[in-house]
Amino acid sequence: MAEEKVLNWGICGAGKISNDFCSAMMTLSRYEREHKITAIAARSQEKAQKFADIFEAPKAYGSYKDVANDPDIEIVYIGVIHTEHVRLSMMMLEAGKHVVCEKPLAPTWQECKKVLDYAKEKKLLFLEAVWSRFFPVYDAIKDEVNSGNLGDISMVTTQFCIPIMSVERLCRKDLMGGVLLDIGIYCIQFACHVYGEMPEKIIATGSLNEEGVDEDGCVILLYSGNRKASLVYSGKTASGNNTATIMGSKGQIFIDDCFWCPKSVKLTDTTLENKIPEGPSPYNFYNSGGLRYEADHAFKLIRSGQLDSPKYGYKDVEMIHKIIDEISKQIGLKY
The missing domain is CATH 3.30.360.10 (Dihydrodipicolinate Reductase; domain 2)
Structure with a gap:
């Protein structure tokens, strides 16, 4: 690859953890050159639009399926309740998107394996976002x-x-x-x-x-x-x-x-x-500025062609x- 193009993110979920992830990602020194929050999806158009306005995302969707269907999105962050993690992970992988999914991916190993095997089959990056490991x-x-x-x-x-x-x-x-x-x-x-x-x-x-x-x-x-x-x-x-x-x-x-x-x-x-800077939108959880490290790690893996994290x-x-x-x-x- 001649140059490292911007990684276009779709965000599923407009709740507390998605806020913290987006806010933390925007503290990266190379944020504007490497990352872009392209679309926000929530269970209602109104909630998605409100969240999109905070982070200056150009698109807001009232359906997660719209993120899967958006050709501009390369990677999806899933920050919804974990009962939806497997379903949305499979949806995004099926659509050809890389995925960073909040933990826990699933309550059982067998359900996790289903997602990991599908990511391998599709030759896409899948990260269960156990964010500690990226500090x-x-x-x-x-x-x-x-x-x-x-x-x-x-x-x-x-x-x-x-x-x-x-x-x-x-x-x-x-x-x-x-x-x-x-x-x-x-x-x-x-x-x-x-x-x-x-x-x-x-x-x-x-x-x-x-x-x-x-x-x-x-x-x-x-x-x-x-x-x-x-x-x-x-x-x-x-x-x-x-x-x-x-x-x-x-x-x-x-x-x-x-x-x-x-x-x-x-x-x-x-x-x-660690550097744990404050983001543009106040955090909801302890030291959430550290979420910047998993976003940065995902970028580096994708741009280097790695589909399984060494961390x-x-x-x-x-x-x-x-x-x-x-x-x-x-x-x-x-x-």
């Missing part, structure tokens, strides 16, 4: 783990506790609610980031609400060589000190609150920081969702 400090964490500076790593701990069970989409079974898919997935991805393999054994416990969706969980992942990960997450407690630690025989890495979207990380001999690729989706499947089985979580 520069997560690269630094992986490099430090692989360097040997920590010695033999034998323990990983994470905690993610915030009072969110009053949120409608999380407390209802028909909306595939629960905290495992919402915040527990961040704890799981962190352990997988460190160890890079499936655990040999999983021990999980959690409590379900009256509708049968999970409100909290404690999970132990047991790996070969007596290595372990201890994961704690809850949607019904007061906010905790939501940190993560990697412990080795020679040293440790500490990631302060919020470990899934950290502003900084304390390595064995230095502290590294969070198909093997990572498989590993994490197979662990989710086993945890769901053990705690009695069924959709």
